[in-house]
Structure formats: structure tokens, C-alpha cells
Amino acid sequence: MLTRRHAIAAGVLAVVFAAAPAGAQDQPKDKLKVIASFSILGDLVKNVGGDRVEVGTLVGPNGNAHVYAPSPADAKRVADAKLVFVNGLGFEGWLERLVKASGSRAPVIVATKGIKPRERAGGRGHDHDHGQADPHAWQSVANAKIYVANIRDALIAADPAGKAAYEANAATYIAKLDALEREVRDVIAKIPADRRKLITSHDAFGYFEAAYGIAFIAPQGVSTEAEASARDVAAIITQIKKQKIAAVFLENVTDPRLVQQIARETGAKIGGTLYSDALTDDKGDATTYIDLIRHNLKQLAAALES
Numbered sequence: 001m002l003t004r005r006h007a008i009a010a011g012v013l014a015v016v017f018a019a020a021p022a023g024a025q026d027q028p029k030d031k032l033k034v035i036a037s038f039s040i041l042g043d044l045v046k047n048v049g050g051d052r053v054e055v056g057t058l059v060g061p062n063g064n065a066h067v068y069a070p071s072p073a074d075a076k077r078v079a080d081a082k083l084v085f086v087n088g089l090g091f092e093g094w095l096e097r098l099v100k101a102s103g104s105r106a107p108v109i110v111a112t113k114g115i116k117p118r119e120r121a122g123g124r125g126h127d128h129d130h131g132q133a134d135p136h137a138w139q140s141v142a143n144a145k146i147y148v149a150n151i152r153d154a155l156i157a158a159d160p161a162g163k164a165a166y167e168a169n170a171a172t173y174i175a176k177l178d179a180l181e182r183e184v185r186d187v188i189a190k191i192p193a194d195r196r197k198l199i200t201s202h203d204a205f206g207y208f209e210a211a212y213g214i215a216f217i218a219p220q221g222v223s224t225e226a227e228a229s230a231r232d233v234a235a236i237i238t239q240i241k242k243q244k245i246a247a248v249f250l251e252n253v254t255d256p257r258l259v260q261q262i263a264r265e266t267g268a269k270i271g272g273t274l275y276s277d278a279l280t281d282d283k284g285d286a287t288t289y290i291d292l293i294r295h296n297l298k299q300l301a302a303a304l305e306s
């Protein structure tokens with residue numbers, strides 16, 4: 001005779017089997033272990049990988065990938081990974097050495113492959129990084145769709161049994177990105193044209209600017225490695241006063257003091273914090289890429305609309 005406990009356990013099992021989707025027998029026992037270099041990319045990989053993939057990220061929430069110092073634990077995680085996803089375009093200068101040190105033979109997948117890189121002359125007067133590629137391609141939602149396609153193709157190559165799942169996941173997520181992009185365009189269309197300009201600390205929004213028509217002016221270049229010079233800051237202050245730029249924004253990955261100083265000296269208001277190079281942790285409101293773009297959009301609209 002079954003005890004009550006057995007009966008309950010059997011009932012639970014029945015429910016589990018009933019809920020298992022068709023094709024679940026194709027699920028691998030071990031998930032495909034992959035690493036993404038930073039949190040935003042990690043989220044994109046999770047969306048495409050779904051249940052079949054276990055995604056680790058190296059530079060975590062609110063982290064700055066421009067100046068990251070990998071730990072021995074990172075080398076171990078890279079060594080265990082079957083694929084390493086990176087942004088490329090010079091974003092993760094520390095990565096090649098890390099992969100080498102880990103002894104990993106995992107393919108390194110450059111998620112920006114096929115995206116036309118923007119070249120920036122850097123911040124005001126930053127002659128030294130003239131011609132440097134701008135790595136922040138994810139700030140255009142159209143580019144994020146290219147990341148997703150590259151991620152899908154790499155996962156299929158590494159795990160052909162999951163082809164149908166990766167294709168379905170990518171298609172679902174790309175549809176969400178299409179909706180997100182429409183949202184961005186609708187919100188920006190409501191901001192008066194002469195108010196579509198603002199200040200941030202580092203030059204992370206060039207792709208957003210090119211795609212959606214908001215001018216971002218930044219005293220620091222496309223990397224945060226170089227500090228803004230006094231001359232850069234003075235030039236920006238003059239520009240804010242002359243062009244009557246209404247708002248300056250902080251970022252979640254850079255030191256807020258520079259932007260605070262500019263706000264003080266110009267009387268421009270601090271519009272809030274934009275998320276440039278990293279998701280937030282669970283306490284923040286951008287634990288996913290889609291929420292990151294939505295957060296930035298809301299901040300821009302609130303500060304610039306009126």
C-alpha cells in the first residue's frame with residue numbers, strides 16, 4: 001500500500017512529466033557551459049541559449065569592462081567553458097591574455113561581427129585616441145539583433161542538437177527587440193528637436209546617437225582608461241552654456257564627480273543615471289538588456305522633454 005508521502009511524491013512526478021514539453025527528451029543532461037565577457041552580453045546569450053546553456057559572466061553588474069582586472073577564478077571559469085563570447089572592437093583589452101592564461105581551447109566568439117564600427121575622435125581634444133573604434137555597439141537596438149544572430153549561430157555550431165531551440169529563442173527575442181526599437185523611436189520623437197542633446201561622462205552612446213538622433217557629448221573618450229583633461233572639461237562647459245544644454249547624466253560605471261562638477265559650473269541639471277556598459281544588480285532596475293534600454297529612455301525623456 002502506498003503511504004501518503006509516496007502518493008504525494010508520485011503525484012508530483014506525474015505533474016512534472018505532464019508539464020514537460022514535447023521534445024524534452026532532446027535536452028542534454030549537462031548544459032553547455034559558456035562565458036560572456038560582460039553582463040549585457042551575458043543577458044543576450046541567456047536569451048538565446050535558454051535552458052540548454054549555462055552562462056557565466058566575467059565583468060558583473062555595474063562593472064567597468066574597459067579597466068577590468070581578471071582574477072584566477074575567472075581563468076578557471078574560462079578553462080571550463082565551451083565557448084567564450086566577447087564584444088570585441090577593443091572593449092575587453094584584458095581578454096586575450098586571460099584566455100591564453102586559462103589554457104582554454106574554446107572558440108572566442110566576437111558578438112559584434114558584421115557590425116560596422118563607428119570611429120570616434122574621442123572626447124574633446126583627445127587626439128591620442130583618434131581613429132579608435134567605438135566598442136559600445138549594443139547601445140543601438142538594431143545592433144543587438146546582430147549580436148543575437150551571431151550568438152545563435154555560435155551556439156548551433158557548438159551544440160547542433162539544440163539548433164531548433166536556439167533558432168526559436170533567437171526569433172522570439174528579436175521580436176522583442178523590434179518592439180523595443182519602436183518604443184525608443186516613439187519616445188524620442190516626442191522630445192523637441194532642439195532639446196535632443198545632453199552630457200555624459202564617457203563616450204558610450206555614439207551608436208544610440210547615430211541610430212536615434214540624440215546628441216551625447218562626453219568629456220572622456222570611448223574608453224574610461226584616459227581621464228578627461230582640464231581642457232576637455234573647460235570646452236564642454238563652454239559648449240553647455242553656448243548651446244543651452246539642459247541636462248547632464250551620470251553613468252553606472254564611471255566616477256560621478258566629473259559630471260557633478262560640470263553640473264555645478266554650468267547650472268545644468270543632473271538628469272539621472274544612464275546605464276552605459278553594464279546591467280545593474282538585482283537592486284537596480286536594469287537586470288536585463290531590454291530594461292537597460294528602457295531605463296535610459298525614461299531618463300532621457302524625463303530630462304529633455306520639457
Ligand SMILES: [Zn+2]
Nearest residue numbers: 204222223277
Ligand atoms: Zn564604455
